[in-house]
Amino acid sequence: LAKTTQPISMDSYEGQEVNITCSHNNIATNDYITWYQQFPSQGPRFIIQGYKTKVTNEVASLFIPADRKSSTLSLPRVSLSDTAVYYCLVGVGTSGGYNKLIFGAGTRLAVHP
Amino acid sequence: NAGVTQTPKFRVLKTGQSMTLLCAQDMNHEYMYWYRQDPGMGLRLIHYSVGEGTTAKGEVPDGYNVSRLKKQNFLLGLESAAPSQTSVYFCASSYAGPNYGYTFGSGTRLTVV
Numbered sequence: 001l002a003k004t005t006q007p008i009s010m011d012s013y014e015g016q017e018v019n020i021t022c023s024h025n026n027i028a029t030n031d032y033i034t035w036y037q038q039f040p041s042q043g044p045r046f047i048i049q050g051y052k053t054k055v056t057n058e059v060a061s062l063f064i065p066a067d068r069k070s071s072t073l074s075l076p077r078v079s080l081s082d083t084a085v086y087y088c089l090v091g092v093g094t095s096g097g098y099n100k101l102i103f104g105a106g107t108r109l110a111v112h113p
Numbered sequence: 114n115a116g117v118t119q120t121p122k123f124r125v126l127k128t129g130q131s132m133t134l135l136c137a138q139d140m141n142h143e144y145m146y147w148y149r150q151d152p153g154m155g156l157r158l159i160h161y162s163v164g165e166g167t168t169a170k171g172e173v174p175d176g177y178n179v180s181r182l183k184k185q186n187f188l189l190g191l192e193s194a195a196p197s198q199t200s201v202y203f204c205a206s207s208y209a210g211p212n213y214g215y216t217f218g219s220g221t222r223l224t225v226v
Contacts, residue, residue, distance in 0.1 A: 043217030103156040
């Protein structure tokens with residue numbers, strides 16, 4: 001089971017870049033790293049996914065070093081609407097042919113004016 | 114394209130009553146999942162399914178049963194509700210497992226009194 005560790009909470013201000021780092025020392029060879037965002041009273045929303053190096057989309061960037069034991073979600077120029085909980089997940093390797101994602105507590109990001 | 118639809122959105126049960134939560138997806142996804150989220154905490158996996166007719170236990174399966182008779186539907190049953198099952202329940206689906214990303218429903222807020 002590829003457990004993840006990320007900070008419980010972070011604070012930032014509007015317009016700043018926010019980097020949230022996640023460690024996953026036991027990641028399996030075939031596992032991707034996925035980040036989700038959750039607003040209050042809503043289900044989590046997929047943000048970005050990567051396997052190695054760097055991935056960028058219209059919302060965020062994901063940096064993954066060569067050893068893949070950690071990853072960093074980068075949110076450029078955050079706004080108040082980026083206040084949410086961010087989850088870092090890695091897929092669990094097959095067990096009897098099944099796959100599942102286990103969520104941790106996530107990182108609560110608070111963006112201040 | 115509705116994505117993942119959960120019904121009902123809210124429900125209040127008395128201890129010992131039973132109910133079924135319905136999750137429906139229209140994306141032809143193979144994998145479906147039920148999570149619960151307690152206040153201030155991350156999501157915990159209850160049960161999941163990797164295809165029509167299959168189910169498997171997650172982290173916290175006790176007190177719940179599931180069925181996947183049709184590919185597009187995943188039902189979560191509470192046979193005898195307990196106050197400890199007061200939570201927000203989220204359903205998710207995936208094309209082929211965690212490496213393909215999840216789509217979540219908007220949740221069902223269940224209160225057991």
